[in-house]
Amino acid sequence: MLLLIPGPVQTRPELRAVMGQDIAPWDNDFRPVYAGIRDRVRDLAGGSAETHATLPLQGCGHFMVEAAVRTYTAPGARILIPMNGAYATRMQRLVRECGRVPVPLPVPDNRPVTGEEVAAALAADLEIGHVAMVYSETGSGIINDPAEIGAAVRNAGRRMILDAVSAFGALPLDLGAQPEIDVMVFTSGKCFEGMPGIGFAVARIDRTVAAAGNAGSWSFDLSDVYAHALRNSWGSFRFTPAVQALNAFATALDLHAAEGGQKARLARYQENAKLLYDGALSLGLTPYLERKHQGPIIVTIHQPADRAFALQAFVDALKSRGVLISNFYNTEAPTLRIGAIGAVTANDIKFAVEAIGATLDSMGISRREAA
Numbered sequence: 001m002l003l004l005i006p007g008p009v010q011t012r013p014e015l016r017a018v019m020g021q022d023i024a025p026w027d028n029d030f031r032p033v034y035a036g037i038r039d040r041v042r043d044l045a046g047g048s049a050e051t052h053a054t055l056p057l058q059g060c061g062h063f064m065v066e067a068a069v070r071t072y073t074a075p076g077a078r079i080l081i082p083m084n085g086a087y088a089t090r091m092q093r094l095v096r097e098c099g100r101v102p103v104p105l106p107v108p109d110n111r112p113v114t115g116e117e118v119a120a121a122l123a124a125d126l127e128i129g130h131v132a133m134v135y136s137e138t139g140s141g142i143i144n145d146p147a148e149i150g151a152a153v154r155n156a157g158r159r160m161i162l163d164a165v166s167a168f169g170a171l172p173l174d175l176g177a178q179p180e181i182d183v184m185v186f187t188s189g190k191c192f193e194g195m196p197g198i199g200f201a202v203a204r205i206d207r208t209v210a211a212a213g214n215a216g217s218w219s220f221d222l223s224d225v226y227a228h229a230l231r232n233s234w235g236s237f238r239f240t241p242a243v244q245a246l247n248a249f250a251t252a253l254d255l256h257a258a259e260g261g262q263k264a265r266l267a268r269y270q271e272n273a274k275l276l277y278d279g280a281l282s283l284g285l286t287p288y289l290e291r292k293h294q295g296p297i298i299v300t301i302h303q304p305a306d307r308a309f310a311l312q313a314f315v316d317a318l319k320s321r322g323v324l325i326s327n328f329y330n331t332e333a334p335t336l337r338i339g340a341i342g343a344v345t346a347n348d349i350k351f352a353v354e355a356i357g358a359t360l361d362s363m364g365i366s367r368r369e370a371a
């Protein structure tokens with residue numbers, strides 16, 4: 001089966017093979033593997049040992065966003081969120097349920113937020129301490145630019161939390177050049193093409209130390225993860241992690257480096273996304289985004305107007321041809337969402353576009369423009 005979803009993604013056989021071992025997280029053979037992962041992740045994010053630390057938790061991206069909000073802001077804090085997609089909406093709920101105050105900045109879900117918009121919102125509300133932004137909006141496929149928005153945040157003397165869950169590993173990020181970013185979060189199962197199960201934060205050490213006492217949760221307190229590392233070594237996890245997935249992540253990092261790192265991975269995903277975008281047009285379908293706003297992570301396509309179209313039936317029929325896409329959508333209008341990420345290449349995408357065309361034909365979908 002070819003998995004074309006924005007996480008968990010298609011993985012390589014070498015990576016899956018690493019999962020076939022029983023290991024203990026505290027074993028002296030494994031501790032250096034974990035400590036090495038933390039160093040490599042920090043370096044890839046542009047951090048240094050003096051300024052930044054990798055602070056993992058077991059679990060998924062939502063858990064990491066919650067941990068970042070709880071750790072780096074105090075209860076009652078006002079947090080500006082550019083609202084241009086489903087993951088921003090999720091962030092708003094997480095912020096509210098953590099007892100912080102989300103301040104939504106409305107932006108349509110088919111374009112990035114601009115630095116001017118963020119600067120104006122910050123100037124209008126001096127109580128806002130943090131901007132929490134989604135880098136790659138996995139709802140629609142747009143990309144918000146952390147360098148542009150970070151400059152606006154820095155100029156306003158505020159701080160930033162970055163949800164880079166579907167971005168980091170493929171899209172560029174240099175925390176060393178962006179001191180306004182307290183913390184960036186991502187997971188093992190997206191652009192690094194690892195197994196799902198581990199969440200990562202890369203955070204400023206000074207802000208992490210200063211944040212002690214904010215979280216109101218032992219489980220989600222990243223300052224406690226840091227304190228634990230100082231007490232028990234960088235190879236020690238506080239609570240039992242998905243250790244096989246963590247071990248496989250070391251292989252995911254090896255494969256990432258062997259491919260040529262972030263730039264090479266981005267180039268492959270860009271080609272995948274372009275083939276999907278062009279393929280949709282060639283089949284008579286309408287992409288959700290204008291080409292200039294189309295990011296390299298996920299391509300969303302308007303569901304066809306034809307009355308014979310039904311999403312679950314289409315997904316099932318496409319799966320019978322060997323391609324699995326999401327059976328839900330996260331955009332304002334009904335869409336098909338197709339991942340461009342994972343261990344997939346141009347040939348896989350060409351195969352998928354043909355399968356989509358054959359599926360539409362077999363379902364008798366002739367009116368393919370937007371519903």
Ligand SMILES: *Cc1c(COP(=O)(O)O)cnc(C)c1O
Nearest residue numbers: 060061062087136138163165166
């Ligand atoms: C996938 C994703 C998440 C987290 O999703 P989980 O299902 O909790 O792992 C958060 N933000 C973005 C932008 C994502 O793409």
